[in-house]
Amino acid sequence: MLLALGTAAIVLVVLLWELARPHALAAFAATRAQLRALRVRARERREAAHLGYDPGRERRAEQRARELLRSCIEECDWAMYRDLGFLRVWGGGGGERAHVSGASYAYLIYPHRPIVAYVPQTGALLNEYCVEFPDHSRPYGSARLPDSDDVLAKWMALKADERRLIEQANMHLPGRQIDPEQVKRDLARLTRWERETGGEGWADIVRVA
Amino acid sequence: MKLLRMKPGHGEILLAEGDVEVAEEEQRLIEAFRRELDAGMWAAVPSERRDGRRAAELVKSFGDVPRDAERVIFFPRAAGGSPHGADQAATR
Numbered sequence: 105m106l107l108a109l110g111t112a113a114i115v116l117v118v119l120l121w122e123l124a125r126p127h128a129l130a131a132f133a134a135t136r137a138q139l140r141a142l143r144v145r146a147r148e149r150r151e152a153a154h155l156g157y158d159p160g161r162e163r164r165a166e167q168r169a170r171e172l173l174r175s176c177i178e179e180c181d182w183a184m185y186r187d188l189g190f191l192r193v194w195g196g197g198g199g200e201r202a203h204v205s206g207a208s209y210a211y212l213i214y215p216h217r218p219i220v221a222y223v224p225q226t227g228a229l230l231n232e233y234c235v236e237f238p239d240h241s242r243p244y245g246s247a248r249l250p251d252s253d254d255v256l257a258k259w260m261a262l263k264a265d266e267r268r269l270i271e272q273a274n275m276h277l278p279g280r281q282i283d284p285e286q287v288k289r290d291l292a293r294l295t296r297w298e299r300e301t302g303g304e305g306w307a308d309i310v311r312v313a
Numbered sequence: 314m315k316l317l318r319m320k321p322g323h324g325e326i327l328l329a330e331g332d333v334e335v336a337e338e339e340q341r342l343i344e345a346f347r348r349e350l351d352a353g354m355w356a357a358v359p360s361e362r363r364d365g366r367r368a369a370e371l372v373k374s375f376g377d378v379p380r381d382a383e384r385v386i387f388f389p390r391a392a393g394g395s396p397h398g399a400d401q402a403a404t405r
Contacts, residue, residue: 161322168324172317172386176359178367218394234394237319241352244322249388253319257388260357260369268371274393 161244169252176256183301188293190214191255193262195221212290213258215251218281219273227291232280233273314378316345318354318387325386333380346375346385354387 174182177191185191195209209230212220218232237257238247249257261269278284316328329345331338350356350373358370358378372378378385 165322165324169319172325176367176369178365235391236394237389237391239321239389243320246321248321249319250321250324253324253388257319260359260386261355261371261391263369264357264371269391272391272393
């Protein structure tokens with residue numbers, strides 16, 4: 105009797121563990137990520153303290169970065185980033201076909217968030233590509249580029265050598281870091297925005313949407 | 314030609330500027346270019362095609378830079394990101 109009860113208890117514990125394991129592992133990973141982020145922020149604060157606090161530095165840096173981004177990308181792309189906060193880049197190496205409705209996939213570039221690949225015709229999300237451009241010299245206590253510089257770095261790397269950038273990135277399924285519902289809302293905003301602002305420079309893009 | 318570098322907390326900085334047709338200035342550009350590549354930077358040349366589309370090219374040596382390029386932009390090489398990167402972004 106005791107043996108049977110003991111066996112049943114063990115089986116029950118194992119079953120419960122199997123059920124709870126995905127949640128437990130996810131919670132463990134999230135806690136580790138938070139602790140790591142706290143350590144990084146603490147280190148950045150310590151390093152920044154040595155350099156003197158300048159509340160306007162990041163704002164000025166971002167302003168410069170926005171001007172640089174604007175000077176490098178097309179006017180319609182700049183308007184997209186200014187109005188929506190992200191950039192869309194057609195997949196396929198940035199060649200001629202990548203600009204027309206035949207593009208089979210595209211990327212959304214967010215500042216300091218993963219690049220999201222999706223199917224323009226259906227809006228189906230494909231992957232998240234997590235990639236960073238850390239400057240380990242940490243000139244002002246942080247390795248992070250200004251937001252618009254991060255976007256420009258991703259844009260240039262995708263345009264110049266899509267495969268190389270994707271190979272450097274950590275690939276995850278949609279939803280790992282960016283809420284898929286948020287991306288879908290962004291794609292809907294993009295479609296609306298393109299309809300409202302449609303002009304000569306947007307013609308091929310509107311056909312895809 | 315201008316050599317620019319993206320910099321955290323600052324935006325881009327001008328590393329060097331010169332005319333590639335003037336030997337002395339070209340040499341200065343080449344040295345600055347090498348310094349950045351040795352520091353692990355990627356170098357990109359933004360450009361505009363004949364149809365008005367914007368593009369970019371990653372170059373690995375000064376010899377790969379088109380002679381008529383106006384700018385070369387250096388930025389830290391790409392690295393696979395991790396969830397804590399997003400956490401940092403979210404908390405800023």
